[in-house]
């Protein structure tokens with residue numbers, strides 16, 4: 001089975017579940033029209049299906065061998081990457097001033113999903129470059145932009161994002177990589193980084209590293225971290241003092257090189273400051289937020305791929321008196337769960353991208369602020385909910401295949417292995433949940449989350465109002481869930497950052513994501529009714545989600561508001 005990009009579904013979700021069509025109609029995107037968007041999505045779907053997808057298992061088998069400091073990417077990858085960049089895909093949402101197309105982030109998000117369904121290991125490299133472009137465009141000096149933005153946007157050079165060190169993972173502020181002032185405006189970087197995605201490779205000649213480091217007089221913690229641009233090749237073509245020391249052997253995404261990087265063997269790598277000294281986390285947050293959404297999209301992407309493969313298998317595999325296994329209720333349940341959860345996660349990610357567009361493009365200050373708050377609220381949900389869904393759906397995909405799912409040649413096992421990393425990198429899902437509860441719920445004194453819940457209530461009311469029996473209990477189940485989310489939100493807001501709030505963060509994020517996804521599926525079904533009357537499949541999906549998945553999430557309320565006590569008493573279980 002090879003991936004076929006579900007372009008029509010993707011376009012429909014973007015326009016109707018994520019609110020892109022409304023934004024377009026409001027004029028948020030100037031004179032951009034729907035036909036142009038459809039054409040872009042169609043071409044992206046074709047490239048992802050025809051060029052990237054066939055390389056996915058090649059990357060898994062070949063990996064990224066490392067010899068004498070150099071990484072060889074899998075056969076066919078360099079050609080595919082070069083063609084991809086030449087077609088302009090790296091610059092879809094990048095600023096026009098530096099050669100990008102400045103299309104909506106929402107359109108780019110749909111493209112990112114497709115690149116990653118083609119191959120997660122392929123897709124993560126460009127996702128990091130795109131995030132680096134955003135950070136450089138926002139905070140870089142004019143000179144740095146002039147030297148680097150054009151080539152990053154064209155894809156001639158790729159970017160990396162370097163935070164992690166052995167003692168500094170989730171706790172970024174513990175990093176020790178040092179930067180000293182060279183006296184000529186540049187800096188010298190010494191130290192090492194681990195787990196650096198595409199830290200070394202042969203897809204492009206130059207690699208532009210975005211590195212967090214600490215100046216000698218820096219205050220401790222994240223407040224003393226600065227961001228530096230460190231090119232692999234200096235403007236005169238000479239090698240900078242940075243190299244890959246090794247490449248990790250890992251569970252999945254074998255085609256993506258994960259490198260240990262060494263800085264300063266010969267006295268220090270030349271680095272250029274981005275933004276202000278000690279304010280690197282601020283710049284890095286631009287990069288991290290973009291990457292968090294991209295990693296959420298990886299979750300959607302792998303879920304879509306696993307679902308397509310499982311459906312194809314279930315339609316063919318004969319077993320027992322029922323004929324093909326797709327007719328068995330338990331298999332149907334698995335497949336519907338896969339479809340519905342994937343669609344819910346997709347809608348959340350796209351809605352996050354629309355919010356980013358609103359934050360950047362809205363005319364009024366108030367609308368930009370509202371867009372920013374919505375993007376801030378949804379980003380951890382997009383990242384963690386979608387990547388959890390990616391893993392669960394990939395796991396169901398293995399299950400639908402029975403024993404064949406556990407055998408590598410089927411491909412289902414690769415999806416399961418590949419999916420696993422997305423819940424870990426770019427801030428673990430636990431850290432995302434804590435971010436949601438301790439930073440995002442209090443936004444605007446709880447006003448940002450309250451406004452969002454009001455919007456979801458309006459969707460539920462609209463489903464009730466339409467009084468269409470094909471929706472079954474959709475509105476009632478979603479109304480129950482929103483009651484649970486509302487109560488849990490109020491409870492968490494009074495807890496601040498107490499241990500009780502931190503213990504409930506992960507179940508809360510799950511419940512929140514399930515509500516948001518469920519309402520967006522309902523919104524999509526309502527739109528299908530309005531648009532063409534042909535809404536049977538979308539209504540059935542929204543109904544399945546509400547009646548089978550939302551009901552489970554409602555049970556999480558107790559875990560959040562009552563379960564914390566048993567977490568704190570778990571000391572008696574966990575002590576050695």
Ligand SMILES: Cc1cc2nc3c(=O)[nH]c(=O)nc-3n(C[C@H](O)[C@H](O)[C@H](O)COP(=O)(O)OP(=O)(O)OC[C@H]3O[C@@H](n4cnc5c(N)ncnc54)[C@H](O)[C@@H]3O)c2cc1C
Pocket residue numbers: 161162163164166168169170171194195196197198250258421424425426427428429430431434
């Ligand atoms: C394949 C791969 C590619 C990667 N690519 C990059 C890259 O390109 N650039 C880069 O900079 N890094 C990269 N990373 C690193 C990745 O972002 C980190 O592994 C991740 O942030 C977690 O850090 P850690 O591994 O140190 O785990 P830890 O921080 O030690 O976490 C271990 C566990 O403890 C939990 N935990 C930790 N602190 C807290 C807390 N305060 N509250 C609650 N729970 C907590 C975590 O959620 C997790 O479950 C990559 C990693 C891998 C495996």
